[in-house]
Amino acid sequence: MNDEVEMSALLGVHPAQFLAVVDIPEFTWDAECVVLYADVRSLWLGNSSASEESFAKYVSLLPAYEQLALKKYHFRSDAVQHLVSLLLQHAVISQLQGIAWKDSRITRSTSGRPSYQSARFDYNVSHHGGLVAIGVRTVNSKRIGVDIVDIDEATKNWRSGWENDFHDVFTENEYKTILSERDSYKIKRRLFTFWALKEAYTKAIGVGLLSDLKSVEFTNVGDIDVSGLDHYSKTLCKVNGEPIDWRFELFALEKTVIMAVATSNDDLLENKTSVKLINLQDIIKAVHSVT
Missing domain, CATH: 3.90.470.20 (4'-phosphopantetheinyl transferase domain)
Known part of the structure; x- marks a missing residue:
């Protein structure tokens, strides 16, 4: 059994099920610049069955090649932060580009900067110490x-x-x-x-x-x-x-x-970025509501 099949069998969910645009009401785009961030420390602190179950649910939302890439991380904290960064990127791409979750594809420049090809917006990500953020310039692709x-x-x-x-x-x-x-x-x-x-x-x-x-x-x-x-x-x-x-x-x-x-x-009209702490469960609920 190869790694890809093994991972899919373990998680029991295939990303191809996610056929619709994901609408996450908690992700509000009421400003030109928005930062959404999540606290993910509970996903790696301790080894409870609850944290393992949550981790598996989040991983199952990723395409197979991104699931496999998580295996390269030696420390659970690094894997969790990268995982959540990917989830935030796919959620933003699906919502702002108006495409199905399964059609979201993250590309990287030669310097490693992530983006979505031909996007009508720009975004950037960061994580450290258990907080994971995505900053979005919602208009004009600036x-x-x-x-x-x-x-x-x-x-x-x-x-x-x-x-x-x-x-x-x-x-x-x-x-x-x-x-x-x-x-x-x-x-x-x-x-x-x-x-x-x-x-x-x-x-x-x-x-x-x-x-x-x-x-x-x-x-x-x-x-x-x-x-x-x-x-x-x-x-x-x-x-x-x-x-x-x-x-x-x-x-x-x-x-x-x-x-x-x-x-x-x-082309910037507003004078402050909107910053919001989000709950990762909102992504889980939104994605599974369209499957």
Whole structure:
């Protein structure tokens, strides 16, 4: 028995059943830019039969080749986050493109950026520390980039002297701003705020962190926190010394989690991205309601 047949037999559901456009009322498209994110930590914490059953249900919604790709992950947390990222992508493609779930096909650029061919919209994905997000520019196919960082997760194994490890990432001015704080944790939080902004922008334009990150310089970067300023949108950016007309937003999703969203101001009328925490069960219910 080959792996594909074995996986299908194990899960008992074949993606070819999903013949209709998936309508998920909880996925609201009431803004030009929308970020939907899910907390998936319950799917890998512990080994309960309930979490195993939920994991199997979610996997069964994917086409066979994507199911098999999940086997390459050695850690359950990585597999879960990738799985949910794929589910969010297929849900967005089916809804916004108006196609059946089974016809949703994710393609990737040479740099690995996912998309749907000939889409009327643009999207980008990110996950870290158990939160998985998809950012969508719903009209005009203008580019969007999103990045999530859990500061505690990112720094849990850092060694002494870590503050000197980023000279190939940040400009001299950025470094001065980051290190101007005296509190070690605040320095880490500010460092990853700059990091998330850089990653969101480079992901939006499709080059990721392969580019010269020091050519992208941010100023007027705010400090965000769930207990205070939880959204900030006044950040400015220069690329190779020239200002660019983009909107950069920062969101505090949890005490230790920040998210950056980058999109071009071209044809942008609204001044804030809509952010919504979603329940993955809504995807399960919607897909199975059309089978």
